[in-house]
Amino acid sequence: MGVPVFQGFKEFITKGNVIDLAVAVVIGGAFTAIVTAVVDSIITPLVALFYQPDESGNIGPTLTGIYGQSVTFPLGNLITAIISFLAVALVVYFVFVVPMNKYKERQAARNPAVEEETLPTEQELLIEIRDALRKDAVS
Template sequence: MFKGFKEFIAQGNVIDLAVAVVIGGAFTAIVTAVVDSIITPLVALFYQPDDSGNFGPTLTGIYGQSVTFPLGSLITAIISFLAVALVVYFVFVMPMNKWKERQAAKNPAVEEPTLPSEQELLIEIRDLLRKDTGAGRGSLSADVQ
């Protein structure tokens, strides 16, 4: 049981994942701070915050209450997600793909010879049968006459 776990840890995937989680968490804090200090005030320029501090378009409901659609929270979440996704891609995914390409170039995989398809085999059998029967016809027809 522990042998399989030890092999899993030794592969390096767990360490890569742990590093990604830690850096992603740290970078998320930076992105949240940037969005809260720059993007949120820009959106607040166009909308007045309601009593709970949410800002966005406000509509009056059927029963006379006003409802604010909190665009600031949505914009913050979208920008945070895109920023973290970009960093993870450019810091982890792209370098790992390039490393794998270099490893594959150093150690080219040996391709096994492909077997002929069923149709190719049938064509080959047909041609052999034609060749054999063609030679046999001459002798057969001579015997019959």
Template sequence: MFKGFKEFIAQGNVIDLAVAVVIGGAFTAIVNAVVSSIINPIVSLFFEADKAGKFGPTIHGIYSQAVTFPLGDLISAIISFLAVALVVYFVFVLPMNKWKEHQAAKNPAVEEETLPSEQELLIEIRDALRKDAAS
């Protein structure tokens, strides 16, 4: 159990994960600020805000109570997620994949010796038995 953990720590995956979490958290704050200051006002142009400041389509209920579905929050969350995912991909994942490809090209993997198939082994055994029987 500890051997696997030790290998995991030694591979550097923990450092990569920690950096991704910290950068992702910091970038999420920036994306949320952009969404709340730019995207939300644009969405509010199409939908009227209710008393709580939520905007989205309003439907009047049976007892003449108006209910607002806060689609603005949903749209904001989707845009935030997509923005963070795009930045993480283009800033972290894509360069890391390019770096790994570069390292793999620099140090080509040693080709393993191909083992004979089961049929080839059986033919060799048969031939060896015939040779022994003939002697």
């Protein structure tokens, strides 16, 4: 009973797409640290040139509310998150998705798919049934 379970797990784990996904997660995590460092070192200071940080360190436009309190919209954090996401997505796409698609295209060109036998349509089946009934009625 235990052997088929491990066999199924082994087949699942050795499929190419599972391993590719694991590699993408690890590389994506490592690359995220680099992107975050670049954004924190370059982009955030550029945003700070236009906006003064508030007392909590948030960078963005500050508006005064109806009761006199000031509210800062932390655009620095938003810009950092957007740039980080786009950079990681771009790297994952060009490092993993594009090469994998090219690999699959080459594999498909080497091993053309065998055409499967097409099943008859519903109309063809009905015609066969009708013809069989007519044949039985005549005999």
